[in-house]
Structures are given as C-alpha cells and as structure tokens.
Amino acid sequence: MPIKLPATLPAFNVLSNEGVMVLDEDAAARQDIRPLRIALLNLMPKKIQTENQFARLIGATPLQIELTLIRMSEHQTRNTAAEHMEEFYQPFQAVKDQKFDGLIITGAPIEHLPFTDVTYWDELCEVMEWTQSNVHSTFGVCWGGMAMINYFHGVKKHMLDHKAFGCFRHTNIVPNSPYLRGFSDDCVIPVSRWTEMRQDEIDAAPGLRTLITSDEAGPALVEDAAHRALYIFNHFEYDDGTLKQEYDRDVAEGTPINVPQNYYPHDDPTQPPLNRWRSHAHLLYGNWINEIYQTTKYDLDAIGT
Numbered sequence: 001m002p003i004k005l006p007a008t009l010p011a012f013n014v015l016s017n018e019g020v021m022v023l024d025e026d027a028a029a030r031q032d033i034r035p036l037r038i039a040l041l042n043l044m045p046k047k048i049q050t051e052n053q054f055a056r057l058i059g060a061t062p063l064q065i066e067l068t069l070i071r072m073s074e075h076q077t078r079n080t081a082a083e084h085m086e087e088f089y090q091p092f093q094a095v096k097d098q099k100f101d102g103l104i105i106t107g108a109p110i111e112h113l114p115f116t117d118v119t120y121w122d123e124l125c126e127v128m129e130w131t132q133s134n135v136h137s138t139f140g141v142c143w144g145g146m147a148m149i150n151y152f153h154g155v156k157k158h159m160l161d162h163k164a165f166g167c168f169r170h171t172n173i174v175p176n177s178p179y180l181r182g183f184s185d186d187c188v189i190p191v192s193r194w195t196e197m198r199q200d201e202i203d204a205a206p207g208l209r210t211l212i213t214s215d216e217a218g219p220a221l222v223e224d225a226a227h228r229a230l231y232i233f234n235h236f237e238y239d240d241g242t243l244k245q246e247y248d249r250d251v252a253e254g255t256p257i258n259v260p261q262n263y264y265p266h267d268d269p270t271q272p273p274l275n276r277w278r279s280h281a282h283l284l285y286g287n288w289i290n291e292i293y294q295t296t297k298y299d300l301d302a303i304g305t
Helices: 010-017 025-030 047-058 082-088 121-134 143-153 199-203 242-253 278-295
Strands: 036-041 065-071 089-091 100-105 135-141 158-172 186-196 208-214 218-224 229-232
Touching: 036 047, 036 278, 047 065, 047 082, 047 100, 047 278, 082 089, 100 121, 100 143, 100 278, 121 135, 121 143, 135 143, 135 278, 143 218, 143 229, 158 242, 186 208, 186 242, 186 278, 199 208, 199 218
Parallel strands: 036 065, 036 100, 065 089, 100 135, 135 229
Antiparallel strands: 158 186, 158 208, 208 218, 218 229
16 A cells, blocks of 8 residues: 655655655545456466465455456356356456456466467457456466467567476566565566567567566566556466476376476475465565556546546
8 A cells, every 4th residue: 555745755755766655645635445346357277266366366455356257258168167157257248348447367278379279369359459448457467468468569479398387586677666566686486388478579579668587487577558567477376286286287197297396395296385476476466456556547437548
C-alpha cells in the first residue's frame, strides 16, 4: 500500500526515485476505492491447481479482489471435471463485453507447436487485442507471455536442445521499477520450458524493457508499457512441489528428463524440495496488484478509453 507524504518533504523524492509508492495530499484526496476485477484466463491442464496458485498470490494484499475465471470458448479440457468448468468458468465470448482491471494469461503445455498451429490461436489473438480496450493491465505467464510478446512485437520463441528445468538465480536489473519494490538484487525463480525468448530480439523490439534476467535461463520478466502488460517466462506462481510433480510424471512415463537443477537439497530427488522463491513471488504479484490499484479508473467503463 502507498504512503502519503507532503510533496515538499525530502523523503518524497527519495522514496519515489527508489520505486516506493508515494502519494501526495492531492492524489490521496482524489482516490476512490472499489474491489479490483481480476480475470484469470486459465490455459493449464490442471485448472484447479493453477487457480489455487494465482489466487494465493493476488489475494495476499489488503485489497479486495473479485476473481473471474475464463476459458477459451471452443476448447474443451480433458483434465478437469466438466462440472467444475461449468460451475466456475465463463467462456471468453461471454465476458468480452466486460471491463477488467487486470488479466492473467497462464502458460500452456503446447510450446512445441508454432503459435498458429494452436487450435485456439485465433480466439487468443482476439483476447490479446481485446485487452487494449477492456483490460487495464495484463500479465502473460510462460507460454502466455511468449504468445503476447509475439503477437504485439513479433518476438519469436526458440526451441531449446534440452529442457530448462529447475530453480535458477536471476538478476534484478531495474531495481527502481514499481513492479520490483522490495526485491533483492537477485532471486531464484522456477523454470520449466522447452523454449526461450532471446534478449537481443527483445532489445530490437521498441518499447520493451527487461526487468529480470538470468545468465543461465535468459530474460525472465519484461515490461511492455505501451500495451500495459508484463511478460514473465518462468513460474513464480509454482507451489513447493510443482517441479517435483513434473519430474515424477516424466520419470513414470519414461520420458527423458534431467533432475531439476538447484531444487532438491544436493540435487537429490529423494529429499523434499526447498521453496526459495515464495517471498519474491508474493512481492511481484502484490506490486502488480498495487500498481493496478493506483492507476486504474474508478469507473470501470472508462478502462481502455
């Protein structure tokens, strides 16, 4: 939450330059408060697990959040009960006339496919275009972030010769970003993907700014101010055991897979994994929610105008 200070107090400029959320008297007086409408476009096969992960993070702030669960209109999931989808999810076509303060587009286990070969690509393009008129801020996660940065900027995803899998140390390269308030100079983020986005291609796209990167895993968090969007290619939202579930699944199916790096103590999969990213995950999503709170329109109908 922001701190209210006189604009002439020296600390006002000092804290503002450090990325601390500061309001002067006039701005504070103009603030109106209402629940934030956040939508989750859930493309992951394990819908309930993904719901829990993101709800835990966006629900940890003092602000009231109204969460709307969205699915692609024609795509039918095979991994979540139809009753659950019918009761809790709305197809995109049923909500596209509504306005939202925030939207999260999750990852999807389809990164081996060209974007245009994805069965719901045309509707997802409609969603991404719709965010520019109906959503104040959008957060694309893993494949969702790759899809968005490709749609808006033409940045390509590239196949890796082996899966980037584990917990990798990342560097905070824009510490005064409002999205990185409270972040350490470096942090650990879970990574699980067969593709990558390349920094030189991101740098060549006007208007993009990389906020977090890794020598081992490449760019991780990118800000796209013109489209009011963040793209993260890794998984701050993962639970303690999510990488373990993926590893155990592949081992059971006989799929070649390396032990996730820096995840188990001494890289020993017989030991319980350690969560070393939880605090930064809460910081990032809490900062995103607070930034929405500070900048969104009080009148929902005015979003996108």
